[in-house]
Amino acid sequence: MPVTWLIPSILLLALIGYWAGRARALAVAGGDTRALHSLPGHHGGHVALFASAPALALLVVWLLTQPFVINGRVAELIPDSANSATGEGPSAALMMSEVRRVAAGLDLAVREGVITAGQADSPRTGADDMRAWLAGVGVALGGETGPWVLPAAQRYRALSATGHLMMTIAVIALSAAGLAGALRRVRPQFRARDVTERAVKAGLFAAASIAILTTLGIVLSLVFNTIEFLRLYPAVDFFFGLTWAPSFGGGSELGILPLLWGTLSISVIALAVATPIGLFAAVYLSEYATPAIRAFAKPLLEVLAGIPTTVYGLFALQIVGPLLVSAFGEGGVLGVTWMGSGTAAMTAGLVLGVMLIPFISSLSDDIINAVPQTLRDGSLSLGATRSETIRQVVLPAALPGIAGAILLAASRAIGETMIVVLGAGAAARLSLNPFEAMTTITAKIVSQLTGDTDFSSPEALVAFALGMTLFVLTLALNALALYIVRTYREQYE
């Protein structure tokens, strides 16, 4: 029975348990629910819980451990010669995946009726038969698949099948036992409500822990692969290299500095656009605008934040880029030749800046509104104009919060992917001319990890090191921003 049926079966048993528990609770109470400590529904829930939770837990544990056990047993069949022939290290994993592929192909062949189950498991089957069968179901084998693959695949299939059968029996048995055991405990004094509520609470806690698991997943996947990368590529060259020139043939130069420079340039341009516009917009909305204008302009500005970044990317590529070239490029209106092509740091930076406007404006708006009205009154009562009040009293008072908002926007900017992938170009260079193509950490993560990649090569693994850098950078910026904003909030509370 496949897993897709096993889970519904457990749930069915749980449902049966619920009704049985309820019915039994009513029966022991003689139909009078007042005799029970807990409501019949709680008794039902209690039985359903025991019928499902332990069984599901077992299922998960089994599914996680079975592959390791099977891999260990199958690995014995992979000869050392096969290992050394293709090189060392990672090829063991490749062998294993080849075995899995063949096993899956045999499954498919049996299912499609090309061969019988007996044929698939027969020890007399030759490598050529196997090749033919698999070709029949559209599974192509690599050229140097050795003769050991078939027995290994056959053992893999056999072990998997046995494991599956044992798992099905064990899980269903545990579920039934849980149901029966819990049903026997139904008594009027039994505190079923406490049990179910504790279980629900545990479930709620588990949901909250997903956040920790996610962070853990991110950190582990970044750290392990980064370590792997740094074993293959010297850390000094990565952190201080001035050239970024990956080549999958080997001999790559993977210095992060040109990417950091591109990221920095584009972020600075973006913030130079977004900060004044966003800040002035926030000041206008919170200090000058009538409620009607505010109700109209604020949501419209925030629409800018809801537009997918791919759209901004295409906007940069197709509209802003050519527009800038017609101004700053060859034969442009300004008569300068600063810009070669439409994809440039300036293009991506400008568009990224537009995207960040609502981000800065709505955060600053909140912060400016948090400045107490009494300060404004104090300044106005001295005969200050509104702008004097804003510039000399409100903004200085809100400065820490606004700094926090800009830092948050900066962290957004360095983590943004689609706009730079489409708008900034692909050349990694340390250039002072913002009208030249530059590239960023995020764009290179994408280019190193898309397409057919060999995950054992430094050219692919470098993406994880880049991701790690990005993660640490954004985290640091956010922590700083949150700290500043929080300190600022306490000041006025």
Added chain:
Amino acid sequence: MTGLAAPTPAPTPSPRPGRAALLAADPRTRKRNAAERRFRFCGVMAISIGLLFLVVLLAAIVSKGAGAFRQTFIALEVELREDTLDKNGNRAPEDIAKASTFAYAPLLGDALLAAIRDNGITTELQTRKEIKPLLSASAAAQVRDFVIANPERIGETVAFSVLAASRVDGYLKGRVSRDSVARSKNMDARHLDLIDALRDAGVVEKRFNPAFITGTDASEARPEQAGIGAAMLGSFFMMLVVLLLSLPIGVAASIYLEEFAPRNRLTDFIEINIANLAAVPSIVFGILGLAVFIRFAHLPQSAPLVGGLTLALMTLPTIVISTRASLTAVPPSIRDAALALGASKMQAVFHHTLPLAMPGILTGAIIGLAQALGETAPLLLIGMVGFIASTHPDGLASGFLDPNSAMPAQIYEWAKRADPAYYERAWGGIILLMLFLAAMNITAILLRRRFERRW
């Protein structure tokens, strides 16, 4: 700030400003008021620039993308000749299936030549080979599908409306000009003259193309055939995963943190984690999806299930933050009232607090979903671009597990292709995507308006 402490030419050392005339502004006040107006003008400008960008962006989307919904078709009377399509004449399906699209191409060519003749158009292009560039490569497949479905019509002459080649479409939409044609190999000014004549004759016409909305992606050489339907289904299945995972988990996590969590290190740690996850760049979630779901758990690449899982993790903090805000907005008096009646804490939360917070929770969930729907970067890493999503998923399992694309990923894929005809389709896809996003956000706003409660 602006050097206010600097000496100013005041007539007397200790003046009483404006004492003489309250009704007439003195020069200094006039200057200050001018500064005030300038400052205010900057604010107006900032808002205007922001709104201008919005207008320009929306105008660009509509003007560049609207064309994708119309496509050029050629109306042809195709003679389904028995001698080429069914040599044995027995209408056996396997015999008919043997005739490949190569067998159909000449029939279409003849039909087009006939259309040129019948409309009395004179052109130097006299052979099938010369007029072939006008027809889409998909036309033969379209006729073949029809014949396989209706073998009894072999031998008749049937009216078809087939796709014109992308170049023809581009010419009628102004994308392909006579100058750019001069540089191309298999098309020249004579073809353009012929297109003009055929359009005047009504053989060639632009009309609404539903296949753009429902269809699948096509190969690089056939932009006229590409549609976003398969990617739309991919997005749909992904959103289903996101909704089914992030809403219950997010709500459960929020209930725990808001109502049950003891004040301890572990709770603080969870809170910090959620706050940080909300700020982690989306591409990092892509790395997580690649490393954990694909390389560690061996889930299929490019599957909406994996995309959904990744986006669900990304959406989770958004949903937790908005749900907690909705839960705190329910006044404690309601909880106290339930507790005072002898309800357990759990009952108070699930019977009273949660239902009252539901509209706010749903609003947050919809906004989170809209974010996830527009997200592209993580999908790049788990392989939802770079291949042609050429089939619709059949059934539920296939929808979750078979390789597919998603709307924003499809748009990105088109934006990367060399043929400018694909740019138009990318913008067209953006129109559809933005319509979905607008619908979701409007639903969220209406929901908030409808159920907003002030305690």
Added chain:
Amino acid sequence: MYDTPLTEADVSTEDAKILARNVQVHYGTTHAIKDVSVAIGDKAVTAFIGPSGCGKSTFLRCLNRMNDTIDACRVRGTILLDGDDIYHRRVDPVQLRARVGMVFQKPNPFPKSVYDNVAYGPRIHGLANSRADLDRIVEKSLRRAALWEEVKDRLSAPGTGLSGGQQQRLCIARAVATEPEVLLMDEPCSALDPIATAQIEDLIYELRDRFSVVIVTHSMQQAARISQKTAFFHLGHLVEFGETGQIFTNPQDPRTESYITGRIG
């Protein structure tokens, strides 16, 4: 029966610094001030008393047009400062407020240094020709506010770091630094402890020599101690206005009497 306002026919126009005639204030749909006429003398302390929500603070804020900052607020009637209508459309509220200063209920020093707090007004109005000039103005103002001795060694410390009473005196120093003619005080002692209150009261008593002071207060004792004239507001009406001694010992209106004896308010 209390809704008929007393006719203030005998509002004295001689040596009145501020003269208000038939002032009506609306907040949205609320009629907050109903036909108030009053004359506020120069170099004297005028107290506004009355129960909460009677409109005394609203009226005070009309006198330097601070109500302009509230969108829903509309003012009708005339208020004359030295004979000029302050609601005339050619009057710039910025110039008006330089002449009519204000001190608020809660001390609201700017998050700047003590020095910058006091120098703020002179700077924006350009009252100082040099740094030394400004120093002199700051010192003079702080002395007037009886704060100089306490803060002269920490002029660069933040004003928000002072005690509540010091903060309020700092706000008074800030207000007098622009050399206003009228000083409006909106319950300046309500957030302070008794000792700080006594200090402020002494200060107001001295300020009377140079300014025309208008003070809104909840405390009848305070009004009696420091003011020469008292106005009693009730439900938006000016019920009674006259010499402080007379109001407290021999009120003309039954409403004033019930308020003073503690039956309403």
